[in-house]
Amino acid sequence: MLRQYELVERVKEYDPDADEAMLNRAYVYTVQKHGTQKRASGDPYFSHPVEVAGLMTDLKLDQETIVTALLHDTVEDTLVTIEDIENTFGPQVARLVDGVTKLSKIEQMPENERAAENLRKFLLAMSEDIRVLLVKLGDRLHNMRTLHYIKNPEKRRRIARETMDIYAPLAERVGMYEYMREMQALAFEQLEPEAYATITARLAEIRSEASGQVDAIALAIKQALAEAGLRVEVNGREKQPYSIWKKMAERHLPFEKVTDIFAFRVVTDSVEDCYRAMGVLHTVWQFIPGKFKDYISTPKNNGYRSLHTSLIYENSMRVEVQIRTTEMHRMNQFGLASHWAYKQHDHADGQVGWLRDLIEIVDASHDPEELLEHTKLAIYQDRIFAFTPKGALFQLPKGATPVDFAYAVHTDLGDQTVGAKINGRHVPLRTVLNNGDVVEIIRAQSSEPQLSWLGHVVTGKARSAIRRGLRAKERAEHAEVGRQLFEDIVAGMPAKIGRKAIKEAVERLQLRDEEELMAAIGTARLDDREVMEALIPGSTADLPNRPAGPVRDGAISIKGLTPGRPFKLGPCCHPVPGERIVGLLEKGGDSRKGPVIVHRIDCDELAEGIDEDWLDLSWGEYSSGAPVRLCMEVYNRPGTLADITGVLARNTANIRRMELIEREHPFGSYTVDIEVQDLAHLTRIMSALRASDAVAQVERL
Structure with a gap:
């Protein structure tokens, strides 16, 4: 564990103007507040925030970030409050600590809700200040390094799964590949212990059999480039066990068939030397078609830049080579953290543009499962590149469709999509995009998201926006039904109902607005008596009581x-x-x-x-109707539900409940609970519905 003076010296080495007194005060504060608390390893608890602060100094981050790392667990695990932090260390540190801290009341929530609420708060704080993410990643990395001390295997697996699903992809999205690789390796060891042990053992065998081979290949690459007049550094390494296992799983290969186990990195002085080096390597050794990727001219979303190619070395050995400049290498190792150290507070470039999509997903998600699902879709990275007709570039996950592309350009464009052209040809909206496709979206102002789109979109942004649009449309339809029923309710009221009475009814029922009132009536969440009483208190005193549930003796x-x-x-x-x-x-x-x-x-x-x-x-x-449930297939077009309620009203059928089951263009499936007087009454109602242009089919359930 870093001692107090060692931590301060580290910060002063790269930031001579850092507030030494503030750093010392934060170190002493975390030691005092965590007191005698112990970690699962038996170490003092304060050793954890001190080590996280040490990780932040490795990234050369500013003093507020170092102090935040020292204090990040005090609010969650001690009696310290955010107000205490603000009074002692100022509002900026307090805001950062609050962003990293988990919600105070989430321990009573179910596991999925707790995870979702943590993630929701974390993403919102991260959008305001990316340093929240950097501290959180450091916190998670150190926790993963000590995960083996936790005795409960299920808890270890849960933490490892969360790391693999959320934090490793987040590290990748901000270009912190060193953090990503170590997190994946530690999580893989817990989640797939047998596979980890097998691959690690096989790598050890290869290492002993090919002793010195990695160094020999690196030397050969360096000599070939030196003969061409290029000054470079070359390093070789084995691929991580997790990346090997992932390739085996995706391509259904045994270990023996995974050929590019060795990877080499060539570091040059300039961008021009990168392309010259690639040309030399492709001349000396045969390169594998389809394996060349140019992330220099077209960087990844996280700012990653490099040339990738695969070569066939002696004895048909395949090796992967990455070529980059010294500056690119520094940025590629620690991504946004490295960027922050050199350009503090300037994080408006493309590395964090994807944060806007994450925040839109947070706003649009309807429940915990949706939030977790959409966020995972948004942060995983296996990308293709597609262009607008004007040449604007968009990165999307593999498997993306024109609908995903439309939502990537703008949410309104996605909502109004009616068709697409790929490379000038009309294609179905479920067509999968390929690298380099030019995509033209055909839109119509009157169009809206379709339920069927959920079957072929792959981005979290598209999925959350579609679901939000469908919920809004369903709510509007229910509100339209509610307005029809509301007119019948107020017709029997003892006084005329004006806007003021409706506004007061909304307040009494604790609803958001009039639209929600009408939707509640349309979905039978409110019955006639409740609405009348909310409009004019006491107006139902003389009305006979009618049962709300199944019809019983007396009705x-x-x-x-x-x-x-x-x-x-x-x-x-x-x-x-x-x-x-x-x-x-x-x-x-x-x-x-x-x-x-x-x-x-x-x-x-x-x-x-x-x-x-x-x-x-x-x-x-x-003296009262009997309940009947109908299933209706209706045409999905404006005014349909109004036509249906009109048919039911003309045939004196009281609607007790209506629910949308499925919407698949051009139809929508509804179940409707109504009250009828007798069999003849039911027959007349069903005949009238079948005769309506709005209804394709109706059956009694």
Whole structure:
């Protein structure tokens, strides 16, 4: 563990103007506040924030970041508050510490919600100041280095999975490849211990068999380039066990078939020398077609720049070679952190442009599962390049479609997409893009996101935007239904209803606005009585009470039951007056006094009873409707739901609930619960719906 003076000296080496007193105060503060707390390794807890601060000094970050690293666990694991941090170290450090700190109340949440809320807060803080991410990555890296001390294997696997899914890809997205590789290696060892052990052992065998071969290849490359007048540095290394395993899994290869296990890095003085070196290597050794990538002229989103090529060395050995300048190499190792050290507070370049997409996903995500899913899609990086007709370049994941491209350009363009051209040819929207494609999006102002798009988009931004658009459309449709029903409700009110009464009703029901009120009525989250009472308190006092749940004794009478015996209409078959009915004793109930379930004579549930449990019943007098559930296939176009509610209203059918099940252009599937007076009434309603131009099909469930 770094001692206090050692940490201060490290910072002063690259930042002579750093506030030494502030650094000393932060070191002492974290030691005092963590006190006697211990880590799983048995070390004092304060050793962890001190080591994280040491990692930040390796990146040559500013003093506020070093202090944040020292304090990052005090709010979460001690009695210190953000206000205490602000009073002692100032508002900037407090803001950074708050960004790294987990939410205070998340421990009571389910695991997925806890992870999502952590990620939500972290991403929002990161968008305001990227140093939050740098400290968090350092924190996670040190935790992974000591993960083996945790005794619970399930906890180790959970932390390793989170690291592999979230933090290693985040490190890659900001170009911190050293952090990414070490995180992946440590997580891989926990998640796939057998594969890790096998690949590590095979690498050890190759290392012993080919002793000195890596150095010999590096020397040969350097000599070939020196003869061409190029001054370079060449380093060779084995690929990481995780990258080998990933290639084996993706290409279904055994270890023996993975040929490019060795990789070499050539570092030159200038960009011109990079291209000259590549030409020399391609002349001396045969290069493998399709393996050349130019990330100098077209950098990755995270700012990574290098030339990649694969060569066939002696004895048909394949080797990968990366060629870059000294400046590129420094940036490629530590990415944005390296950029920050040399251009502090100037992080508006392309390296963090993807943060805007992440924040849009945070705003659009509907629940924890969506947030985690969309964020993982957004931060994983296996990219292709595509162009607009005017030459603007966009990087997308492999497997992306024109819809993903449209949303990458702008959310409004994605929402209004109706077609696409790739390289001048019309193509289906589900067409997968290839590297270098020129994509032209055809748009229409009246268009909107389609449910079917979710089957072929791969970016988190597109998926979250589509779901947000579908929810907005569904809410608008429900609100339209609600307005129709609202007119019927206010028609029976004792006084005229104005805008003020509606506004006050929204406040009484604790809703956001009038639109949400209408949507709640349209989806039957509010019944007539609740709406009337919210509009005019006390207006329902003289109304008869009607049951909110299944129709019971008093709303409908049944002949064949002893007086007072409870019954309910079967939710499996929803019998209505006019149909032949049979009673079946509720399971476990008293044979003489227990509740009776009323079924249609053709209900499948009757097969589970025995003859002795059957009761021969018939309909008596009734004063209220019986519930029926319909399934409708309707045309997906403006005004459809208004037409349907109009048909139901004209046929005096009370809508109790309506739910969208699926929308697949050009149809939408709905279930509708209505009340009918008898079988003849139901038949008339279904005939009217089938005759409507808005309905393609309707069936009773």
